[in-house]
Amino acid sequence: MKIAVLGTGMVGNALGTKLVELGHEVTMGSRRANNEKALQWAKPLGARARSATFADATTFGEIVFNCTGGAHSMEALETVGPEPLRGKILIDVSNPLQQADDGSMIMAFCNTDSLGERIQKAFPSTRVVKGLNTVNCEVMVNPSLVPGDHNLFICGNDAPAKKEVIDHLSAWFGWKPENIIDLGDITAARGTEMMMPLWMRLFQGVIGHPHFNYHIIRGR
């Protein structure tokens, strides 16, 4: 499959590398086609890994992962415009985190809005599915780093798109479909993005590494 991975950070790297290893053709998008980090990412991976602008990468991809910094994703996607995204599934992996004046990480926006909603609103002809944003990028592509059953949350307005994403996450990365919880429409992205402050406390203050996840246990 031809896949666009927008963003050159840890998340884009982990997803892009795994997808190339699986045999897909992956173009990493960034502001400039000759972005040094994207070129460095592509080099050891061979001909299936390429670097391009956000717009050209998106045009190339049959499916698009948004892994840009969440507080600046809208600016990145504006450089793409609606046409390259029309009709495509965009999996929004990003969280709109920003550094507060005191150095702590806070959400750039939340509660009555979310990045998933902003993207869907700005690109109504794109099939936005929010997902993967509640786990570390190494866990995204290798859920067995966390033992046993644990959950992913997805949401979006397009039910067939969500079904397709669940199939991909299962086939590509090994997530069990029954462990992927569909929260409903894209406004549920508020809930999953707002898990970040707890996630960061668990990561930094309690567990000390990012290989953990939530398992929703149901009672009677």
Added chain:
Amino acid sequence: MKIAVLGTGMVGNALGTKLVELGHEVTMGSRRANNEKALQWAKPLGARARSATFADATTFGEIVFNCTGGAHSMEALETVGPEPLRGKILIDVSNPLQQADDGSMIMAFCNTDSLGERIQKAFPSTRVVKGLNTVNCEVMVNPSLVPGDHNLFICGNDAPAKKEVIDHLSAWFGWKPENIIDLGDITAARGTEMMMPLWMRLFQGVIGHPHFNYHIIRGR
């Protein structure tokens, strides 16, 4: 033990009833001493259950549960003032939820602030411990409603107070101490309060009942 439970809603009812059943003396606090809901709660429980104003209930309690509606907790606690709360542990169970214009439930404040922090700031001589606010009130007092291991999150600035709260939650309600995760200082309340939007989606849209909880699974 003499315990104050502030608030006459579902949460105050569930905690108050369980604590009376355990043999404690519980005074339920509300705006007026003769609050109808508090009187109805107390009536079948016998002499150990009483009703009083927020201030009188707090004066009575050796430990205080804040179960008032989170968006209005500060107003309730202002009617108490600092003296009845001085040196006491206050377990803040509330989430600052309010109804948005479109009917959905949102946080009254979050991200750069939390109810736990507001209470600690307004009552610096009180030992505020945020906790129990991530589970339904029936699960709070009976964690076995959800099978196996699952977690509570607590936070606060006073380490001995958190230790004492862990002991109480274990002895009174049956929470295993190893399943109670200390997230650090009171600013971590942002993280646990911000889990409410996900919790509500799981409750209303996915699971359909409130007897579920998060289990944090740690990998390597």
